[in-house]
Amino acid sequence: MPKRKRNKKIKKGRGRPRKKVIKERKHKVKYVPHLLRGVRDILPEDQSYFQYVLKQAEILAESYNFQRIDTPIIEERELFEKGIGQSTDIVEKQMFTFTDKGKTKVCLRPEGTAPIVRAYLEHGMFNLSQPIKVYYSGPMFRRERPQSGRYRQFYQFGLEVIGSDKPVIDAEIISFAYSLFDALKIDVLIKVNSIGCSECRKAYRRKLVSYLRSKRNKLCKDCQRRLKTNPLRILDCKNPDCQRIIKKAPQVVDWLCENCRQHFVRVLEYLDELKIPYSLDPYLVRGLDYYTRTVFEVWPTRKSLETNFALGGGGRYDNLIKMFSNRDIPACGVAFGIDRIVEELKAEKIKIPKKKAPQIFIAQIGEFARQKALRIFETLRREKFRVVENFSKDSLRTQLELADKLKAKYTLIIGQDEAHNETIIVRDMTSGSQETIDQEKIVKEMRKRLR
Ligand SMILES: [Zn+2]
Numbered sequence: 001m002p003k004r005k006r007n008k009k010i011k012k013g014r015g016r017p018r019k020k021v022i023k024e025r026k027h028k029v030k031y032v033p034h035l036l037r038g039v040r041d042i043l044p045e046d047q048s049y050f051q052y053v054l055k056q057a058e059i060l061a062e063s064y065n066f067q068r069i070d071t072p073i074i075e076e077r078e079l080f081e082k083g084i085g086q087s088t089d090i091v092e093k094q095m096f097t098f099t100d101k102g103k104t105k106v107c108l109r110p111e112g113t114a115p116i117v118r119a120y121l122e123h124g125m126f127n128l129s130q131p132i133k134v135y136y137s138g139p140m141f142r143r144e145r146p147q148s149g150r151y152r153q154f155y156q157f158g159l160e161v162i163g164s165d166k167p168v169i170d171a172e173i174i175s176f177a178y179s180l181f182d183a184l185k186i187d188v189l190i191k192v193n194s195i196g197c198s199e200c201r202k203a204y205r206r207k208l209v210s211y212l213r214s215k216r217n218k219l220c221k222d223c224q225r226r227l228k229t230n231p232l233r234i235l236d237c238k239n240p241d242c243q244r245i246i247k248k249a250p251q252v253v254d255w256l257c258e259n260c261r262q263h264f265v266r267v268l269e270y271l272d273e274l275k276i277p278y279s280l281d282p283y284l285v286r287g288l289d290y291y292t293r294t295v296f297e298v299w300p301t302r303k304s305l306e307t308n309f310a311l312g313g314g315g316r317y318d319n320l321i322k323m324f325s326n327r328d329i330p331a332c333g334v335a336f337g338i339d340r341i342v343e344e345l346k347a348e349k350i351k352i353p354k355k356k357a358p359q360i361f362i363a364q365i366g367e368f369a370r371q372k373a374l375r376i377f378e379t380l381r382r383e384k385f386r387v388v389e390n391f392s393k394d395s396l397r398t399q400l401e402l403a404d405k406l407k408a409k410y411t412l413i414i415g416q417d418e419a420h421n422e423t424i425i426v427r428d429m430t431s432g433s434q435e436t437i438d439q440e441k442i443v444k445e446m447r448k449r450l451r
């Protein structure tokens with residue numbers, strides 16, 4: 001509130017006594033709160049983008065017969081250590097873990113799949129008709145090095161299909177991914193690969209390690225370490241030196257067992273049938289240990305910006321449930337980075353549907369009129385009109401300007417006279433014509449005019 005107005009109010013005897021206001025202004029601030037490093041606020045002006053993306057994804061998920069599931073953002077630490085794999089970047093460096101006051105080792109979820117598998121087992125969902133098709137959205141947490149486009153609290157939307165190993169499921173999930181970006185008007189390319197089952201991967205791993213060992217000295221420090229712990233992850237390395245070596249590395253598709261090869265061929269045939277543009281990426285492995293067979297990533301096709309980030313990715317994880325139970329249940333899923341999709345929409349200047357303009361603005365002059373206007377606002381709101389106000393304003397001109405800015409079709413004006421006569425002025429904001437009517441007829445009148 002501007003200083004001048006505040007003083008005026010105080011003179012009128014409302015608000016706090018002047019002395020106290022001055023005292024309050026001068027008090028010493030002992031603590032100024034700040035955002036933690038690597039996280040951010042999503043302000044109201046950005047919410048329309050986030051809500052739009054989430055809404056589109058939800059509508060689509062429902063149309064593919066997925067059901068919503070929510071799991072807590074906090075889980076046992078072991079769930080992720082065992083599920084994602086000890087030697088992944090996430091578990092090694094990025095998890096927000098702590099021991100709570102009850103001495104439980106907990107973790108803020110770095111991803112959504114392991115918690116859903118936990119819920120699936122814990123609630124005996126394997127007893128239901130299979131497969132289970134669920135979707136989720138919410139914040140995930142990874143303590144990554146702060147850089148543009150990466151946040152330590154980021155938002156994901158994801159799907160999981162648990163209880164089927166059929167290649168048509170992989171294709172359906174990829175098809176969902178493609179349809180989502182089609183709906184959002186973002187051009188994408190799907191990169192796809194198969195990393196085989198635990199059997200054929202063993203043979204490939206041996207081949208890959210023997211190749212990489214011969215180039216060991218030319219690999220980056222991280223990759224030299226990965227050579228022992230998680231050689232497949234080397235294929236993910238962005239280091240240019242490593243990239244050069246990777247380009248000549250043996251490809252996993254050449255080492256697939258017959259079943260895995262057949263499975264992959266079927267997935268690609270379905271994608272051809274659906275006319276989904278994809279490219280085979282023989283070095284795509286995804287960062288997490290739990291993946292088997294089909295893996296894929298969704299990349300924006302625009303070349304204007306350096307596109308370091310996939311907008312989404314996923315794949316099959318036939319071994320994850322086996323790690324937590326005696327059950328051998330295959331599954332497949334995908335997750336999308338909402339923050340990145342929003343950035344992409346903005347960078348590509350893609351228009352998102354705007355909120356509908358208000359039908360009615362209610363303006364008031366004077367305290368008694370404000371009281372009446374408040375009641376009329378409530379009446380119209382309950383009758384489902386799109387009605388807005390700014391009761392904190394005193395000047396009629398300011399209120400009319402605001403109504404204009406908001407593109408309201410009508411402004412209803414109550415001044416001192418109207419308040420006493422129980423009438424109201426209906427102003428057509430396009431023509432500027434005005435008519436005074438009884439307050440009690442307002443709902444009927446606005447219905448007639450806005451029909
Ligand atoms: Zn295999």
Ligand SMILES: [Zn+2]
Pocket residue numbers: 219220221222223234237238239242
């Ligand atoms: Zn490397």
